[in-house]
Amino acid sequence: MLCLLGILPAYRVDRIHCKQISLQLNFQGNTVQFDPLSPDNTAAYRHWRDSKQRAYENGAHTQLIELDARTPDAESLSRLLDACGRFNFVLYRLAEPALGDKVFVRELGQQLGLQRLDGNLCSDEDNITSIQVMQTGRHTGYIPYTDRQLTWHTDGYYNDPERTIRAMVLHCVRPAASGGENLMLDHEMAYLQLRETEPRFIQALAQLDVLTIPPNIENGKQIRPAQSGPVFSLDAHSGSLHMRYSARTRNIEWKQDALTCEALACMGELLNTNNPYVITYRMQAGEGIIANNVLHNRTAFSDAEAAEQKRLLYRARYYDRVKPLESPQ
Ligand SMILES: [Fe+2]
16 A cells, blocks of 8 residues: 655654554655565555656766765755665765865764764774775785775675664775775665566565574684574664675575575676666765665775875764654754
């Protein structure tokens, strides 16, 4: 049943009717309720699908929004929220790139409803991570801290549910000498494309044990247990569709039923062939990405010789989603 709910933000509706999911249709405050894990091709699903596809038609998802780092104005913030509501990600550019420090990243997140920062083994003390090539320390075991390609993933796919990553800010302080592009795909569009190919793919990828990440063992000591869970799930906290995925081929265990294998092959095609919803962007100094943990990757890169010219990104990961545009907070 189609249910347009006027000005109520989607996540609030979901908290009231917690057995039903609401996905935000557009920035004008209309939401539509359907269960994205059910294969029923309901009018509500079709309405959501059509709205989602229409939002991409004029290329608005590729826009870069200019920001004043000192005092982002209300209109710019609204445009960021608007884009995140429609595409689950947005690109921004600071008028003065030199002002893009960690304080800016933290304050920008706060203005978008991103309060609860995730810490991880490689975070700095302020829980904002400096992503750069590291030659020493525990970082060396992790591909983000090398100049190698990062395959498609959503962040925190190895986390337990209490530490679900719902959003992130990725801010470029310095780009690499060459390479280091980011590719992004709105996970709701990946869901839509999979479902339009074969609705049962969604059910396969919603199985609670479809994706298992083996334990993380460092020097013989387990520092994270095995983590098993679905690819697609309903996030009751935010009333949204959550995706948990990694295209890595080592240290990952997929359920081996036939439908899951087919679904994963389809996902591989969506990510690696000419998908019109994938955007590729190489961030310059002072530019960044805000995203509701969409699918993303990074190409390999080459750093400059001088230390002060090497690629440096700040990454903040959050347990919150970017707030809806119409939220009064
Ligand atoms: Fe990532």
